[in-house]
Amino acid sequence: MHSRSYIQDHKLSYQQSLANQLVTAVIILNEKLSIVYVNPAAEALLNKSLYRLFNTESEMIFANTSINRSRLIQLLATGQEFTDCDIVVELNESHRFTAEVTASSVEFERTPHVLLEFKQIDQQKQISLEVFQHQQWLAARDLIKGLAHEIKNPLGGLRGAAQLLSKEVTSEQQEYTSMIIEQADRLTNLVDRLLGPNQLPQMQAQNVHGILEKVCQLVGYSNGQKIHLLRDYDPSLPAVECDQEKLQQAVLNIVNNAIQAIDEKHNITLRTRIASNRTIHGKRIKLAIEISIIDNGPGIPTKIQDTLFYPMVSGRSNGTGLGLSISQTLINQHQGKLSCHSRPGHTEFTILLPLKQQPLNRAPLSQESTL
Ligand SMILES: Nc1ncnc2c1ncn2[C@@H]1O[C@H](COP(=O)(O)OP(=O)(O)OP(=O)(O)O)[C@@H](O)[C@H]1O
Ligand SMILES: [Mg+2]
Structure with a gap:
């Protein structure tokens, strides 16, 4: 039979090596919301060692995201975990990544801590999303183009008819025909913008x-x-x-x-x-x-x-x-x-x-x- 302390030490060393092996980035914050631990995956993700990250405030990572101080404080108080998708972590001009972040509460040395797990939205997913959004954009553009085309055709006729009519009517009534012409021109202008650039680029x-x-x-x-x-x-x-x-x-x-x-x-x-x-x-x-x-x-x-x-x-x-x-x-x-x-x-x-x-x-x- 092993002693209780032996098993406890054994368990701790397993936990430590497990955290070191995880591909998921893990960060632990203390009650003041400062970093007290990052596993190697988190060091790689943030491009900084635990030594440099120790005691850094959580705001340094989550600035301008939905994971703000008050939510983390609430988590510490209630233990209610949450997951936020599409968190854009911006560490500097050239280092930015998107991740799904789960925040939960864990107890270390009898005090509540925040455990943050990062699932990075990988590049392939980001690319598929981009391709999907591009296809959506193409579909929306084609729909609008089709509509614009249908509107443009009768507009020319409408304007021409109003011009002819203006020659037949009194000068007072011409106010109405010029209003038709003016509005037809405004619509043509809008429709032309809707149709978009129609010439091939001259490279x-x-x-x-x-x-x-x-x-x-x-x-x-x-x-x-x-x-x-x-x-x-x-x-x-x-x-x-x-x-x-x-x-x-x-x-x-x-x-x-x-x-x-x-x-x-x-x-x-x-x-x-x-x-x-x-x-x-x-x-x-x-x-x-x-x-x-x-x-x-x-x-x-x-x-x-x-x-x-x-x-x-x-x-x-x-x-x-x-x-x-x-x-x-x-x-x-x-x-x-x-x-x-x-x-x-x-x-x-x-x-x-x-x-x-x-x-x-x-x-x-x-x-x-x-x-
Ligand atoms: N730099 C920016 N800062 C804040 N909002 C922006 C910025 N650029 C674009 N937007 C927002 O994006 C919207 C869409 O821009 P877009 O140029 O497509 O249309 P628009 O400016 O509303 O109209 P149009 O350019 O056809 O006159 C804008 O109405 C604005 O709300
Ligand atoms: Mg604009």
């Missing part, structure tokens, strides 16, 4: 910084001193095959949205980087140019985040909800990808443009990198 090797500078110039003319535009360019970016006007329009729509969402206290940053090993609609891309449009405004309303790129989805009372859908179409025409990540204080739209060949020579572009 040419372009300096993306030149295109971004043009956008800055355009928004500068229409908004004057009001906006703070910052540049964070990688001057060594190679030229990319793109249609200058289309790319400019795509970026302009995104920048205009940011301008509409922010005020003088906020700013917009245009960032360029070279990106490697990314997936675009399920396809692996070796090298791409990444253009990010970042603002520190209020963020995208949560209720439209999942359908943001669908046509006619708007969070503004006077918005038509077409800007981002058009940008999406334009970027897709470049075999690229437009994505967004937003929370209050940080909204980031990212355009990925694949580079056809690996540049042999990353000669600096003539454009100035910063202002």
Whole structure:
């Protein structure tokens, strides 16, 4: 027969090695919600050792997520465990992951602790989700296009008839015919935007910084001193095959949205980087140019985040909800990808443009990198 303390020690050593072997990342927080233990899987996930993480507050991991202090305190008090899906943990600019997190209460040395288990939403799942969302977007766009087409056909006839009629009626009655013409023009304009870009892109090797500078110039003319535009360019970016006007329009729509969402206290940053090993609609891309449009405004309303790129989805009372859908179409025409990540204080739209060949020579572009 083994003694009770022998079994207890034995059990502890099994538990310790079990935690070390788990593929699930596990973090334990004490009553003050500071980290007291992370297993090796969590060290790998957070890219830091237990030594560096010890005593770090939980907020460092869960900033801007639904797992806030008050919920964890409630968990300690009631023991009521919870699971939250799609928690985006953002440790720094380049280290972000999505996970399902289960929080439960465990007792160590007679005091309640929080046990956090992370199930990382793996890349494959993320890619399938992206592909699914892209297909949904294509279906919604085709439906709207079909409808827009049906509306457009009779509109021309309606306008023509009103024009003819205006020649037959008195000048007082012409007020009515011009109203028909005016409204028909307004509808045609809307329908044309619904139909989206209808010309094939004219691809040419372009300096993306030149295109971004043009956008800055355009928004500068229409908004004057009001906006703070910052540049964070990688001057060594190679030229990319793109249609200058289309790319400019795509970026302009995104920048205009940011301008509409922010005020003088906020700013917009245009960032360029070279990106490697990314997936675009399920396809692996070796090298791409990444253009990010970042603002520190209020963020995208949560209720439209999942359908943001669908046509006619708007969070503004006077918005038509077409800007981002058009940008999406334009970027897709470049075999690229437009994505967004937003929370209050940080909204980031990212355009990925694949580079056809690996540049042999990353000669600096003539454009100035910063202002
Ligand atoms: N940077 C941002 N910050 C906050 N909200 C944003 C931002 N960008 C987009 N949005 C939200 O996304 C919505 C959709 O944008 P989109 O450009 O597609 O349509 P819109 O701006 O409403 O109308 P349109 O561009 O057709 O005039 C916006 O209405 C706004 O609520
Ligand atoms: Mg817009």
